[in-house]
Amino acid sequence: MPSMSPFPLLFSLLTLPALALATTVHRCEAANGRITFTTLSCAPGESVSLQDVRVFTPGSTRALLPPAEPHETSGMKIQRKEPTVVGQAPDKCGNLISARERREAIINQRVIAGMSQQDVESALGKPDKISIRNSATSYRYDTQRGRSAQVEFDEKGCTKGKAKSRTAKSPH
Structure with missing residues (x-):
């Protein structure tokens, strides 16, 4: 064959x-x-x-123009700038504390003046007792060791007090 x-x-x-x-x-x-x-x-x-x-497969075509090569010209000065915040929406507590202070207080389970009810619940959890008198609200946290913490809010739902250093440690 x-x-x-x-x-x-x-x-x-x-x-x-x-x-x-x-x-x-x-x-x-x-x-x-x-x-x-x-x-x-x-x-x-x-x-x-x-x-x-x-039908062209990927890589089978050639670019019409060469790829751009970024380079700095002699008269060009590149300076990086931080973004400028033009306007900031005020929170219901009047921006007494910054976002960083709020985060640190929640992480450290502390309550500072200017926190909202939601911030306090994020830091300490759901309260054991809620008391409402007139337009003020009060949260009470009890522990098994007999200790307790009380957090008072104004009519806007913000912790009372003007000093940022006034804190209440978590009872837990």
Whole structure:
């Protein structure tokens, strides 16, 4: 039996993906100027031209322009600036404490003047007893060791007191 050379088979297998990515499309132009692209034949009376269409795979195309290389010119000075806060929404407690002070107080389970009821609950948990008199609210926290802590809020729901240093340690 004559032996067949493996080269034609290998060549056809290597060119198969290239053939699968390319196709011919008919460009059909009607008398009124309407253009249709199809893989089928054109209607009678339309002019036909063949279009070779190739699907490009990633990495198979070349950029038209070279990539930009950032460089500093002699007259250019690049200075990084911190963003400027133009306006800040006031919280219901009048911005007595900063966001950083609020976070640190919650993490350390402390209550400081200017915290809201939600902040206090985040720091100490749900109160054991809530008392409401007139427009003031009071939270009471009791522990198993007989100790307790009481936090008083004004009519806006903010902890009372003007000094930021006035704190109440968590009873837990």
